[in-house]
Structure formats: C-alpha cells, structure tokens
Amino acid sequence: MVASIGNNPGYLALLLHAHLPFVHNQESYTSLEEKWLFEALTESYLPLTLNWEHLAAEGVDFRLTLSLSPPLISMLVEPALRERYGRYLDNLLELAGREIERTRHDPAFAPLAEFYHRRLAAVTRAYKENYQGDLLAPLKKLREQGHLELITTAATHGYLPLMLTDTARRAQVRVALDLFSATMGFPPAGIWLPECGYTPGVEKILQAEGIKYFIVASHGMLGAVPTVTTAVYAPVKVGGVAAFGRDWETSHQVWSRTEGYPGDPAYREFYRDIGYDLDFNYLEPYLVGGVRGDTGFKYYRITGKTEAKEPYDYQAARERAREHARDFIANRERQLSYWSGEIPVQPIVVAPYDAELFGHWWFEGPDWLGDVLRQAAGRVSLTTPGAYLEQHPPHQEVTMGPSSWGEGGYNRVWLNPANDWAYPHLHRAEQALIKLAAVNPQPGSLQERALNQAARELLLAQSSDWPFILTTGTTVEYARRRLLEHLDNFFRICRDFEHNRLDRDFLAGLENRNNIFPHLDFRLYRQAGPGVAGRPVVHNKREPAILMLSWEFPPHHVGGLGIHVRDLSQALARQGVEVHVLTRSPGGERSSTIQEGVYLHYVPTYQQPEQEIDFLSWVLQFNLALADAGREVLAAAPGREWLLHAHDWLVAYGARELQETTGTPLVATIHATEAGRNHGLHNRIQQAINYIEAGLVAGADSLICCSRYMEEEIRRLFQPGAALTVIPNGVRAMPPVTPGREGQTILFIGRLVVEKGVQVLLAALARLQHLYPAARLIVAGAGPYATELQNLAGNLGLAGRVEFTGFVSEEVRNQLLARARVAVFPSLYEPFGIVALEAMAAGVPVIVSRTGGLAEVVEDKRTGLTFNPGDVADLERCLVTIFQNPGVAAELGRNGQARVYRDYTWEAVARRTLALYRDVRQDHSLMAG
Known part of the structure; x- marks a missing residue:
C-alpha cells in the first residue's frame, strides 16, 4: 500500500538488491567462498532485518523493496549451510570475548570491543533463537505487515544484454520466478534486471512471465524515444511492462567515492581489520581456512586521506548517520517539490542500492537507513514500485536502447578486454543447449539428468559476477576458475551425451556439487514454437502431469468455474506443466483436442442434464464416465507421475474413484458451497449435495479455495483435515476501454x-x-x-x-x-x-x-x-x-x-498452484516411501 501522501511533495521508493554468487560447500568446515555469504549475513542482512523489525515494533509506517537473488535464496535455505553459519557465529563470539580481554586496559578500544560483542550476541540470538536459522521467515513477516515488497532477479544474475538468444534470457527469468514462487509462496510483482542491464526485447519476456515492472538506469530512460515527459520521476510503459528510472541524485549522495556519505571521516574504516594487524597465532583459530582476512573487528575510523587512522567512535559515527539521514530526506523534499510542479503526476524518486553496501561496506549503513525511514514520516511518502503502480499506472509508452549501471553505463564493466574472451564460449554453449533441447529422453533417465545438469552449468557460467570480478581485478583467479569449470562441465556433458558415453559418477558429482534449481528442466531451452506469446509448449517431466476434472469448460459453460479451469490450465501449460482436462461433451460425442497447450478430453454421458431426469442421477452417470475416461488417460502414460485436480462437487465421485483405484493424490478446489449459495440447506437435493461436498473435502489430499471468506466457510461447514490454501482467481488481460461513452x-x-x-x-x-x-x-x-x-x-x-x-x-x-x-x-x-x-x-x-x-x-x-x-x-x-x-x-x-x-494474473495463480502441487507430490512420496 502507498503511504498517504497528504501535503507531501511526492514518493520515495528505496530498493535494496541482495545477491551473492552460488556456492555449495560439501565439506563440514566453512570455505573461503562461503565466507562472503557469512560476512554479508552478519554485517548486512541480519542487521538490516533487525533494524526493520525494531521500526515495525515502534509503529513506524515505513516501506521499501528488497530484491533477493535465486542463488542467495538457495543458499539461505540450505540446512548444512545454516548449521555451519551457526558455528561461524559462535567462533566470532569467542573472538569477541577474547577481544574484550585483550583491550580491557585500552580506553579507546575497550568500549568498542564490548560494543562488537553485544552486537554479535544480538545477531546470534536473532538468527538461532528468533528465526531458527530461517532468515526468510522474518522477511516474509515484514512483507505481510506491509513494510517490504519482495522481488527477485535473474536465475544466476546472468547479464541479459550480452546473451546471444532470447531463449537463454527467457530461461534465466523463468527459472528465477519458479524458484522464488516455490520458496516464498507468492510470485514477485517486479524484477531487478542484473546490473540494471536492459536490452530491447527483454520487456516481452517479462510481460509473458507476468512481471509488472523493472528498474532501468537513468540515462536509459532519458534516452528513450519519444522523449520521456516526466524524466525519471514517473514510470513509463515499455511494451506491456512498467519501467522505473533510477534516480541519479540519490545514487550520487550514497555511492560517490568523493562526495557520498560513506566516505565521511567519522565512519568506520573498512580496510583496517585485526585480521591483518594482530599476531597470527592469536588469530589462527578464528580465521577461515587459516588464511588472514577480514574478521569484522575494525577499530579505526576513515579519518581522511592518510595512513594514520584515528580510533573509531561509534557514538560519533551514529550521530553523523542521523545528520546524513536528515540531509538525505531534506534533499528528497526539495527534489520532489520541484518535480511536483514540473510533471502532471505525483513524482517518485527510485533509489536502488546493493544491500551489501549497508553494514558490510558502510558499517553505519543500516542505522542510516533506519533513520531515513523514521524521518520520512510527514515529509515524503515512502512507497514501493508495485504500490505506486497501483495508483499511478504509466501513461507514456516509449522505446529504449541498451543501458546498464556501472562505469560507462553501456555494458563496459561486463564487456572489455579483461573478460571478452568468455563470450564466444558462452554463446556457443547457448546454441548447443538449444539444439540438444529438441531431444526427448525418457523421464528420469541418465540422459535427462545429464541435460538438466548441462542447463545448470550454463546458468552458473552466465553469472554476471565472473566478468565483474575479472574487470575489477579482485579475486581474478577464482572468477576465471569458476567460469571455466562450469563451461568445461557443460561441454563435457554435451560431448558425452552426443557420443552416448555419459559417466554416471561424474554426473552424480556435479549434481551434488552444483545442485541449484532442483526442478530445472532443460526443455526450457526449446525455441519458441506454437503457444501463447511465442512461447513453446514444453512439458517439464520433473513436474507431475495434472488430470483436471471439471463439469464445464468454455465455450460451453454456465458460470465462472469453466473460465477458471480454462485459464488456470492454460497458464500451467505455459509454465511447462502437462495438463489434461476431462469435461462434459456438449454434443454427446467423445473427442480429444489440444487448446493452447492443454489436452482436452470431452466425455459424453447417457443423458444430458437439460433432459427431465433426476439431476443427481445424471451427476452419477457423468462421474462414472469421467472415471472411465480418466483411467484411460492415466494408463496411456505408464510410469508418468500424476496428480488429480477436481473442481467442485459435480466431479467429486469420479475424482474419488480415480484417487482410490489408481493411488493418485487428489487436489480439490472448492469454488462455492451449497449451504453458502442457499443460506442453509432447505431440501433433500441441497442436503445430498452438501454430503457430496463433505466427502470431497474429507478425501482430498489438499484443498484450494479462492478467498479467506471461503476458507472460513469451508472450515465452519466441514472441518477439513487436509491443508486448505487460499489461491485467488486470476483474470486475463482485457482490452482497454474508455468507460462512460453511453452516459449513465x-x-x-x-x-x-x-x-x-x-x-x-x-x-x-x-x-x-x-x-x-x-x-x-x-x-x-x-x-x-x-x-x-x-x-x-x-x-x-x-x-x-x-x-x-x-x-x-x-x-x-x-x-x-x-x-x-x-x-x-x-x-x-x-x-x-x-x-x-x-x-x-x-x-x-x-x-x-x-x-x-x-x-x-x-x-x-x-x-x-x-x-x-x-x-x-x-x-x-x-x-x-x-x-x-x-x-x-x-x-x-x-x-x-x-x-x-x-x-x-493467471501466471501468478499458476505459480502458486504449481507450488502446491509440488508439496502434495512430496508428501505423497514420503508416505509411499
């Protein structure tokens, strides 16, 4: 929700982007690569989360956006990594205790050592006790409270403008959205384009995937055609997606090496750490890998452009952060006041930053951000891009050229003499996987596993982290090794596949080590063919096939149920799910067809409901026919994993029969209840229908309803034992209209x-x-x-x-x-x-x-x-x-x-439904095992 604007001049949308490259450490000890994540957790992610929780507890009405990358999400949910991070914190706490002892006679450093110990203890307590090792839980709660909008980025943070094909770009986007939706329980409204990198055509992919907005570099928007009348202070439409422009002024105030806030002399010096200053024997038990490096214990302030650094005073730095927050908000007031008089809509300043800036690079950053969120009240209105769009959809459509953030603003950081050697190999890999994606290996076979792993290796090789590191010259050998390893793995799999000599042990090793995206299907790389919006009809064999039962389906339908089944089944098909729908044959003829990627099976009955027969008798006949037809569909794909999905009571008997005779798990959507429709049960037929509904609710392995109102009604009437999930209906894109052309x-x-x-x-x-x-x-x-x-x-x-x-x-x-x-x-x-x-x-x-x-x-x-x-x-x-x-x-x-x-959108509904299908399949497999 957008905060009430009152007399405020406009909106401020702060966006933090959290990403680290994927690392899967299979050892029991912490690796040097893993330390990047642990430092970010300790110094940035956890302090930021704690700060936001404190603001919420104080009743501060704040809003901001957090982008979580799929590699980061994947690492945060890894059980072994959670355990290692707990030990990492314990180790730091032990060092903090020793630092208190070491500095106890030093009046400058002793208070700081005690401060570090308190801070580490609070972080450890929150992570282990409050969050139980699950950092995503408090973020989801902050979202539910209306404070956070959570979005994501491309699958491995691949730099989209420099990929060769739209097929590869689409795979990066779709894999990311699938993982985010499955992990978070909802689809994101927006996406952070890696490195803010835009290239024409990306918007078509985003629109097809249900994305509503992305952020573009300021010069990318200012160079659009026609000229953007609102500069970067209102979104524009690019294709069917909204684009927000990154504000240069807010970026300069925070990021500038010479004028930005983090360079203030009072702030903590990043590059002076006891990990380099103290005796190695003292430090060795606390150094990751036994190698000198940052520990997070830093006792000096920036001071100035001098090697002689003065002791750090946290309280003085804390007060300076408050001053800088006041300055930041005052500048936003002036900026928004000016633009509110220049453009015809309420202006919005979009201020995106890397999340790791706050706390890791700029130690006082979380405190500064908290002060900004506090001080905004009554002066500027905090919002998120998604909430802003709800009230202010874009009114201008433009075409934009390529752009990025970073030096030069046009790909220079990710394409230059230090890294250009990698792109011919990456492009050749794209083309090779697209070619191999046309094959059809047996589900679960070694060949299918190999191609799925090849897709993982390509995605990991495409990470923008590798060319970035090669450009900046920090850990060059590591970046080169990771990039070449993933490419070597990819091309070896391709060669072995083509020569029919796949090495089972080699493949198993890769699956264990590079295990990101467990549900990835290589068929995503099939080039666009027949389908919606140029997207291929591709069945992900790792997902169960779905057999839906519905008594109505357009064009022959009575109410909204048939529309729901049609649009849900087609949206699932667009996401790679094999969907079969059993429905009533309007003409009494049995037939099958494919419509928008969905297999339709029209089932006749002996008599039609329009004839003057007992209605419940007709329902029974129809269900017997459904069960017979359903068994034929299931039998036609031996070995395929299936789920049943029944829509309302009219197909309950057939669904239960198939569930019991074939052992197939059953999901049921309850669209309405007989008692609700009639405000009670007043006759024999209504009581019979209620009885059938109760049987469907009792027998289903999982239940869906479309609103909280229906959830309460179902619980009151039937007391279901299975999980009941609220997934709202969706709606197709509608042609725009100008209402009111006919008066009243x-x-x-x-x-x-x-x-x-x-x-x-x-x-x-x-x-x-x-x-x-x-x-x-x-x-x-x-x-x-x-x-x-x-x-x-x-x-x-x-x-x-x-x-x-x-x-x-x-x-x-x-x-x-x-x-x-x-x-x-x-x-x-x-x-x-x-x-x-x-x-x-x-x-x-x-x-x-x-x-x-x-x-x-x-x-x-x-x-x-x-x-x-x-x-x-x-x-x-x-x-x-x-x-x-x-x-x-x-x-x-x-x-x-x-x-x-x-x-x-139906894309959002389908993702949530698919996540539920996966849960049902997993529960069913555990019970069967």
Missing part, C-alpha cells in the same frame, strides 16, 4: 440466480429515476431467476430502461464493458467474483456488495466502491457518487485496473 449505463454480468442480488440493483435503479431519468441497466447473463427479474423490472416501472441480453460470449462482454459507465455486482453470496476482476481489468469502475471474496478484491473508495449486501439505499448512494463525480470514477477505474494486473 450500468452493467451487471453474471448468472441470474437469487444470490447474485440483481433484484437489489433493480430496486436501486428505480429509486434513481427522479435524479437520473436517463440511467439504464444492462443485465448480461442467464439463469433460473431471469423471468422473475424481468417481471420485477416491469413492476418497478423499469421495463424500457433495463436490457436483458441473456448469456453473452467473452467478445460481447468486452463490448458491453466498453459501453458501461460503471459495473455493479450486488451479490448476497459470492465466494470470489471473477466478473468484478474482469471489469476492473478493463478499467471500468466497479461497485460491489461488501460480502465474500468481493470484499477482499475491492478496497472501498480506492479500487472501487462497496455497499452493505441487500441495502438498496447504500447501493443508490454509490451509484450517485459515480454519476456525480466523473474524476473519482476514472481514478477508481485506474486504481482497480492496476490492482488486478499486479495481484491477479
């Missing part, structure tokens, strides 16, 4: 049943006749309540002002949205309300009843208007607000659209 046209879309509340809307329209005689209502939908609603419209004197269209196609729905001034969804019961999302996605302002999932999707007076369910006068008030305030209506439409495209 109100639109309702949905099934015509009592619980949708159209009768309330008709009554509200009748009350509006004297104020807005031209107001008219379009009711789009069909259902058993249609005749009664038509009669009610006549009785209320609305016969000429209400148009009942009957069931409409998606194309006609879009046309109706383009005609509407406002879309109203007055449900009395609504588990989610996907039609409201569709209207919001089109930019149409919405009015919804404050019930069920609708109340979770629409935030009153921000992304739409809400009213009390069944309250005619309250609904009338909302309609008057829309009609009387076109500016408010337009803003609600914009905000609603931004919210949908940030949080409710």
Whole structure:
C-alpha cells in the first residue's frame, strides 16, 4: 500500500538488491567462498532485518523493496549451510570475548570491543533463537505487515544484454520466478534486471512471465524515444511492462567515492581489520581456512586521506548517520517539490542500492537507513514500485536502447578486454543447449539428468559476477576458475551425451556439487514454437502431469468455474506443466483436442442434464464416465507421475474413484458451497449435495479455495483435515476501454440466480429515476431467476430502461464493458467474483456488495466502491457518487485496473498452484516411501 501522501511533495521508493554468487560447500568446515555469504549475513542482512523489525515494533509506517537473488535464496535455505553459519557465529563470539580481554586496559578500544560483542550476541540470538536459522521467515513477516515488497532477479544474475538468444534470457527469468514462487509462496510483482542491464526485447519476456515492472538506469530512460515527459520521476510503459528510472541524485549522495556519505571521516574504516594487524597465532583459530582476512573487528575510523587512522567512535559515527539521514530526506523534499510542479503526476524518486553496501561496506549503513525511514514520516511518502503502480499506472509508452549501471553505463564493466574472451564460449554453449533441447529422453533417465545438469552449468557460467570480478581485478583467479569449470562441465556433458558415453559418477558429482534449481528442466531451452506469446509448449517431466476434472469448460459453460479451469490450465501449460482436462461433451460425442497447450478430453454421458431426469442421477452417470475416461488417460502414460485436480462437487465421485483405484493424490478446489449459495440447506437435493461436498473435502489430499471468506466457510461447514490454501482467481488481460461513452449505463454480468442480488440493483435503479431519468441497466447473463427479474423490472416501472441480453460470449462482454459507465455486482453470496476482476481489468469502475471474496478484491473508495449486501439505499448512494463525480470514477477505474494486473494474473495463480502441487507430490512420496 502507498503511504498517504497528504501535503507531501511526492514518493520515495528505496530498493535494496541482495545477491551473492552460488556456492555449495560439501565439506563440514566453512570455505573461503562461503565466507562472503557469512560476512554479508552478519554485517548486512541480519542487521538490516533487525533494524526493520525494531521500526515495525515502534509503529513506524515505513516501506521499501528488497530484491533477493535465486542463488542467495538457495543458499539461505540450505540446512548444512545454516548449521555451519551457526558455528561461524559462535567462533566470532569467542573472538569477541577474547577481544574484550585483550583491550580491557585500552580506553579507546575497550568500549568498542564490548560494543562488537553485544552486537554479535544480538545477531546470534536473532538468527538461532528468533528465526531458527530461517532468515526468510522474518522477511516474509515484514512483507505481510506491509513494510517490504519482495522481488527477485535473474536465475544466476546472468547479464541479459550480452546473451546471444532470447531463449537463454527467457530461461534465466523463468527459472528465477519458479524458484522464488516455490520458496516464498507468492510470485514477485517486479524484477531487478542484473546490473540494471536492459536490452530491447527483454520487456516481452517479462510481460509473458507476468512481471509488472523493472528498474532501468537513468540515462536509459532519458534516452528513450519519444522523449520521456516526466524524466525519471514517473514510470513509463515499455511494451506491456512498467519501467522505473533510477534516480541519479540519490545514487550520487550514497555511492560517490568523493562526495557520498560513506566516505565521511567519522565512519568506520573498512580496510583496517585485526585480521591483518594482530599476531597470527592469536588469530589462527578464528580465521577461515587459516588464511588472514577480514574478521569484522575494525577499530579505526576513515579519518581522511592518510595512513594514520584515528580510533573509531561509534557514538560519533551514529550521530553523523542521523545528520546524513536528515540531509538525505531534506534533499528528497526539495527534489520532489520541484518535480511536483514540473510533471502532471505525483513524482517518485527510485533509489536502488546493493544491500551489501549497508553494514558490510558502510558499517553505519543500516542505522542510516533506519533513520531515513523514521524521518520520512510527514515529509515524503515512502512507497514501493508495485504500490505506486497501483495508483499511478504509466501513461507514456516509449522505446529504449541498451543501458546498464556501472562505469560507462553501456555494458563496459561486463564487456572489455579483461573478460571478452568468455563470450564466444558462452554463446556457443547457448546454441548447443538449444539444439540438444529438441531431444526427448525418457523421464528420469541418465540422459535427462545429464541435460538438466548441462542447463545448470550454463546458468552458473552466465553469472554476471565472473566478468565483474575479472574487470575489477579482485579475486581474478577464482572468477576465471569458476567460469571455466562450469563451461568445461557443460561441454563435457554435451560431448558425452552426443557420443552416448555419459559417466554416471561424474554426473552424480556435479549434481551434488552444483545442485541449484532442483526442478530445472532443460526443455526450457526449446525455441519458441506454437503457444501463447511465442512461447513453446514444453512439458517439464520433473513436474507431475495434472488430470483436471471439471463439469464445464468454455465455450460451453454456465458460470465462472469453466473460465477458471480454462485459464488456470492454460497458464500451467505455459509454465511447462502437462495438463489434461476431462469435461462434459456438449454434443454427446467423445473427442480429444489440444487448446493452447492443454489436452482436452470431452466425455459424453447417457443423458444430458437439460433432459427431465433426476439431476443427481445424471451427476452419477457423468462421474462414472469421467472415471472411465480418466483411467484411460492415466494408463496411456505408464510410469508418468500424476496428480488429480477436481473442481467442485459435480466431479467429486469420479475424482474419488480415480484417487482410490489408481493411488493418485487428489487436489480439490472448492469454488462455492451449497449451504453458502442457499443460506442453509432447505431440501433433500441441497442436503445430498452438501454430503457430496463433505466427502470431497474429507478425501482430498489438499484443498484450494479462492478467498479467506471461503476458507472460513469451508472450515465452519466441514472441518477439513487436509491443508486448505487460499489461491485467488486470476483474470486475463482485457482490452482497454474508455468507460462512460453511453452516459449513465450500468452493467451487471453474471448468472441470474437469487444470490447474485440483481433484484437489489433493480430496486436501486428505480429509486434513481427522479435524479437520473436517463440511467439504464444492462443485465448480461442467464439463469433460473431471469423471468422473475424481468417481471420485477416491469413492476418497478423499469421495463424500457433495463436490457436483458441473456448469456453473452467473452467478445460481447468486452463490448458491453466498453459501453458501461460503471459495473455493479450486488451479490448476497459470492465466494470470489471473477466478473468484478474482469471489469476492473478493463478499467471500468466497479461497485460491489461488501460480502465474500468481493470484499477482499475491492478496497472501498480506492479500487472501487462497496455497499452493505441487500441495502438498496447504500447501493443508490454509490451509484450517485459515480454519476456525480466523473474524476473519482476514472481514478477508481485506474486504481482497480492496476490492482488486478499486479495481484491477479493467471501466471501468478499458476505459480502458486504449481507450488502446491509440488508439496502434495512430496508428501505423497514420503508416505509411499
């Protein structure tokens, strides 16, 4: 959420990017490479997290963005590494105790030694006791509290502009998003392009993967065509993705070697450490690998450009950090005040930094950042790029050329005489893997394992860390060795594969040592073929195949369930999952087809539900046919791992039959309940349906519902034993519309049943006749309540002002949205309300009843208007607000659209669903074992 701006001149978005190259130490001792991570944890990541937790406990309303790279995430969740880091902290604490003893008679250093001991003890206590070794847990909590927006970067921080193919770039992005979503439990809204490196075409990849924004270097945006009218102080649209410009002024104030804050003489000197100053025998037990190096115990301040350094005074440095924070915020006030008068939108200053700057390189950095977050209150509004987009979507579309941060600003750091030798090899590896990706080895075979490991080796070789280190000249031999090792591993696998002489032991060694991305599938490198947005239809054999059961599927569907199944299955297919859908054959003929990468199997039954037969008898017949067809699909792929996914009670019997006879785990999505739809159970059929629902809930291995409201309802009615996960519905991209072209046209879309509340809307329209005689209502939908609603419209004197269209196609729905001034969804019961999302996605302002999932999707007076369910006068008030305030209506439409495209894309829903599938598969395997 964006902080309330009040009289503040604009927004400040601080972004920290946390990344380190992947290291997998298989020994019991800490390696020199691993020390980089341990130093970053001790000096940056943990102090920053503790600082943010203190701010939250104080009630400070702060917001910032943290980017976590996949290599860093992978290392943070490694159990053995957590254990080694605990021992590393214990060792440092022991050294801290000895330092207190060593300096006890030194008035300058003794207080500092005690300070280091207290600080290390707090870090150790937090890591071991509070977090139980899981640093991601407090970060997730800070996100849930609204303080952090968590995003990610490319898979191995590969420098995208210098890759040869879009196939390789796409793999870097998709692998990163898959790991982030599986680990964090949600998809990121934005992405940090490694080294801020942009090249034209990257935005197409990001859009296809559901990414909403990225950050670009300031000169990249300022050189765009046409000229950006808002400089770097508002996002622009590049393709279908928002780009924010990095602010040069904030960067200069912090990063500049000569003028930046970290160079102040009062701050701690980074390069003077007891690891180099004290006797080796004293230090040896505490040195990683027995080699002199930084310990973190530094007793001198920068002092000036002199070798004679004065003792460090932490309290003086702490006060200087407060002064610098005040200066930083004062500069942002002046900067934003100027730009708020120059551009037509609220300006935003985007200030990204490497996370390791704060604490590791600049010891006082976490304190300075905490002071900045405190002092911003009432002066500038802290926000995140994702939250800013929700209120201020980009209004200008541009084309940008290549750019990066770093010296020169155009790739120079990553392509120069020190590292240019590597790129012909990297490009040859890309081409080789793309060629090999066309083969089809048996799932789980040595050949498939080899190609998956080849993909890992290529990703690791592409890390931007290696050319960066080669340029800066720090640990050149290490970077050269890592780069050449991964390339050598890659090309050896390729040669062995082509000559059918794969070495099982060599491969197993690589799988153990370079074990990042355990679910990686080499088929990601297949070149684009038939599919959506040029993406190939590729099945990841490491993921289970999914057999979905649904009684409806477009174009033959009644409500939103069929739309949900179609869009979810297609989004899963785009992510490499093999999806088969069993559904009712509308014409009574059995057939199969492939639609957008999804295998559709149309199942006939003996009788159709429209015929005058007992409805429950028809359901039983349909389920018997589903079970028979499902067994055939499963039997056609012997050895393939499957999951069943049932959608609602109408397929419950067939799903349970397949689960029990084939031993296949079952996931069930409960879209609604019979008791909820009817406000209780009033007859035999309703009681029977409730019984079937209860059986499905009790038998499923895992359950999904679309809102917290539905979660509470399911728990109240059925007390499920299996895990129940809330995964919201998604929405497809909608054609943009300009609402209100037909004056005061109100639109309702949905099934015509009592619980949708159209009768309330008709009554509200009748009350509006004297104020807005031209107001008219379009009711789009069909259902058993249609005749009664038509009669009610006549009785209320609305016969000429209400148009009942009957069931409409998606194309006609879009046309109706383009005609509407406002879309109203007055449900009395609504588990989610996907039609409201569709209207919001089109930019149409919405009015919804404050019930069920609708109340979770629409935030009153921000992304739409809400009213009390069944309250005619309250609904009338909302309609008057829309009609009387076109500016408010337009803003609600914009905000609603931004919210949908940030949080409710099918790509995001599919990633969360896929993460759940993996958990079910893992639990099932453990039980079977």
